[in-house]
Amino acid sequence: MIKTMQRSLLALSLMFAGSALADQVQVAVAANFSAPMQAIAAEFEKSSGHKVVTSVGATGQFYAQIKNGAPFEVFLAADDTTPAKLESEGDSVPGSRFTYAVGSLALWSPKAGYVDSEGAVLKANQFKHLSIANPKTAPYGLAATQVLEKLGLTQAVAGKLVEGQNIAQAHQFVASGNAELGFVALSQVYKDGKISEGSAWLVPAELHEPIRQDALLLNKGKDNAAAKALLDYLRGEQAATIIRAYGYQL
Known part of the structure; x- marks a missing residue:
């Protein structure tokens, strides 16, 4: 009886020790990176035991929320200027900022053959609506x-122009037929080396400023082991494989 109780107490102590080691991290994720982040979070949770809670939106909106005290601990932006600004304003852990992906822009339609590989459909100007993300808050919209x-x-x-609050909404306008075509993040329509559906023009990088996407450890996450572990994981090869699969460069 005593040995049984001892084994039960040992099991409970190990369970609580495990839960003490595990932690939760609140992550603000730019809308273009939603799909790869879901895949990364799933693998990270399996390997670390930590829990990832994500909020998806526009980079500019997240900046305002962070400045107003939102509980985010890690910020995965769609640009490098917003994290740099937060860093300079003292809202992040010094030295934590790094580029986790370089994004690509695509002109896309869910209709096969509608968008040609050179983007001539734009100059033809025969469409009624062209979707873009808000250029004031979404870096892909600015691009x-x-x-x-x-x-x-x-x-x-x-x-x-039909303007979405963020790149997710800009994509939705096209996917739903409210716009015949639109500028979206390549990652939204690309998987395993090809366009997942419809037709697209992969916009040449020289037509817009580089879309360098930076990650940042915010002050609220400075003592959170899960936040630090997630950023380390983002730098690793497992995450890199997922990021490349969605059409990003590193």
Whole structure:
């Protein structure tokens, strides 16, 4: 009886020790990185025992929320300027910022053959609506406006733009048929080396500023082992394999 009780107490102590080692991390994730982050979080949780809680949205909106005291501990932005700004303003752990992915922009339609491989459909201007993300808060939206400017199409398509709050909503406008085509993150329509559905033009990188996406350990996560472990995991080869599979560069 005593030995049985001792074994039970030992099992309970090990269980509580395990739970003490495990932790939870609150992560603000740029909308373009939602799908790869789901895959990364699942693998990270398996290997570490930590729990990842994600919020998905626009980088600019997350900046405002962080400044207003949101409980995020890790920030995965869609640019490098917003994390750099938070860093300079003292909202993050010094030296924690790094580029976890370099994004690509695509002009996409769910309709096969609608978007040609050179993007000539833009200059033809036969569509009624063109979806983009809000360029003031979403770096992929800003990149889309830079492409239109470089191609001399800003004025020609101005009355046809349908603007999403973030890149997820911009993609949804196209997927739902509210816009015939739109500028989206390549990661939203790309998997395992190919466009997952419809047709797309992979926008040449020289048509917009590089979309370097930086990660940051925020002050609220400075003492959280799970937050630090997640950022370490993001730098590793397992995460890199997932990130590349969604069309990002490293």
